[in-house]
Amino acid sequence: MKIQIWTIGKNHEAYVKAGIEDFTNRLSRYFPVSWNIIPVPKNTGMLSEADLRKAEGKVVLEWLGKDDFLVVLDERGHSMGSEQLAAFIQSRANESVKQLVFLIGGAYGLDKPVLQKARYTWSLSALTFPHQLVRLILAEQLYRACTILRNEKYHHR
Numbered sequence: 001m002k003i004q005i006w007t008i009g010k011n012h013e014a015y016v017k018a019g020i021e022d023f024t025n026r027l028s029r030y031f032p033v034s035w036n037i038i039p040v041p042k043n044t045g046m047l048s049e050a051d052l053r054k055a056e057g058k059v060v061l062e063w064l065g066k067d068d069f070l071v072v073l074d075e076r077g078h079s080m081g082s083e084q085l086a087a088f089i090q091s092r093a094n095e096s097v098k099q100l101v102f103l104i105g106g107a108y109g110l111d112k113p114v115l116q117k118a119r120y121t122w123s124l125s126a127l128t129f130p131h132q133l134v135r136l137i138l139a140e141q142l143y144r145a146c147t148i149l150r151n152e153k154y155h156h157r
Helices: 014-027 047-064 082-094 112-119 130-149
Strands: 002-009 033-038 069-078 099-104 118-124
Touching: 002 047, 002 130, 014 033, 014 130, 033 047, 047 112, 069 112, 082 130, 099 130
Parallel strands: 002 033, 002 099, 069 099, 069 118
Antiparallel strands: none
16 A cells, blocks of 8 residues: 655645654655645635635546545544554555545645545644644654554554
């Protein structure tokens, strides 16, 4: 199974880039992993929030393969702990999912057709985090989940 992390927005900011690269490298010991940064459409200042979500969503839906398992990060999603995330990833691997895609939406969230295409909607927290920090938290939690699956010492309980 391959893990892809898609995010809408700018490239990784310097203050999180090293951490994202570190956890992505660690995660790649367990699964092939890659990041895809979906650029914000041009002339965003001229678009309404709804039109911006629609433009971003169009790109996401074009990139998404028919067999991809899409997990969207959304504040209205289900919460799960690190051990539950590990079990979730293991279940997808057991189902022979070829590509597990985690999507971090843009500044105004995700368009309804993207949310409908998602096979799971996940909320990292009830707290609001800066977009860049969500990337780092997601990379770390995916790595943590893999260490739990392998019963390695990283995760302390």
